[in-house]
Amino acid sequence: MTMQYVVNKNQIGEITTGKQTISENLGDGQILCKVDRVALTANNVTYAVTGNMLNYWQFFPTDDQGWGIVPMWGFADVVQSNHADVPVGERLYGYWPFGSHLVIDAAKVTPQGLFDGAEHRQSLNAIYNQYTRTAASSGFEPAFEDLVSLLRPMFTTSFLLDDYIWDSTPTAQTVVVSSASSKTGYGTAFCLAKNKAERGNYTVVGLTSAGNVDYVTGLGLYDKVLTYDQVDQLPGQDGPAVYADFSGNAKLRAAIHNHYGENMVRDIVIGVTDWTQQGSAKGLPGAQAEMFFAPSQAQKRMKEWGGGEFMRRVGTDLTSFIQFASSQIEISEQSDPADIQQLWTDMVMGKVDPKIGYILSL
Secondary structure (H helix, E strand, O other): EEEEEEEEEEOOOOOEEEOOOOOOOOOOOOOEEEEEEEEOOOHHHHHHHHHOOOHHHHHHOOOOOOEEEEEEEEEEEEEEOOOOOOOOEEEEEEEEEEEEEEEEEEOOOEEEEEEEOOHHHHOOHHHHHHHHHHHHOOOOOOOHHHHHHHHHHHHHHHHHHHHHHHOOOOOOOOOEEOOOOOHHHHHHHHHHHHHHHHOOOOOOEEEEEEHHHHHHHHHHOOOOOEEHHHHHOOOOOOEEEEEEEEOOOOHHHHHHHHHHHEEEEEEEEEEOHHHHHOOOOOOOOOEOOOOOOOHHHHHHHHHHHHHHHHHHHHHHHHHHHHHHHHOOOEEEOOOOOOHHHHHHHOOOOOOOOEEEEEEEEE
């Protein structure tokens, strides 16, 4: 009998616990993993908000179609194995259910990793089906597991978003980042700042709530930090501007578009941290809003650069980012089910401190 947290797909702030029975008799090639430590971030809220549109609910399906299991990034241990090359005790990093256990159909097993070959996951994006064997892979030292859980998935998105902005809009003079205190938001700013010297001069502006201005300014990654009611002070009104939207707030989008007019040349939707304020983006001046799907940019670059070179570039920048962010994040571990449910609700409502990195011990 395993425990899982399930979220109301239509009211994602509603969460409860449930149980699921897993057979002790594993099939050929199957392994049973006990989820140990996973991160809870705004990224998980985005998975829930876009679960139907981007198929996130399908990775860990439930019997009740009105409730779903949110995917989490982190670590688990193999506690039972029916695969000759994956021993009990193996520690894996990857994409786990918001719960205590997962049965994986271990496929494409190498010394570095494996894939979940479960039939229902084969039509879903392969990037999410890959699991890393941490003992044989660099960058997964035990002392950094919490930071890896918190930052690796988000930073990969940040790396790819920065790459996409430059790839698609090299003439951009201003890049506006909403939810600038979010880890994916300031990870993108980290990449934009790092690459500015070789690309030419552009201005990166972080938009955040009034209570987070000092924190975002202290990161030292943004050229300018403004609150959401200071859109009229955004710089670069006369040149090409890009909006990297992590909030999903429709009123904010309209204000930014109206400020830049036809110079809003690209509007990229990455997240929905302000999920209660969504709305139509039709009829606004400038470029139409487009959804950013990081795996698509990853597949493009892996084809152009090669898989090994792609991983090398991401890994190099991730190491630098973890070193930077380690002094910006305070780890908070949660293990009590009632506390975890409350934390989820607070995360959905945006009532969490951006300085805190939440690790769930399941």
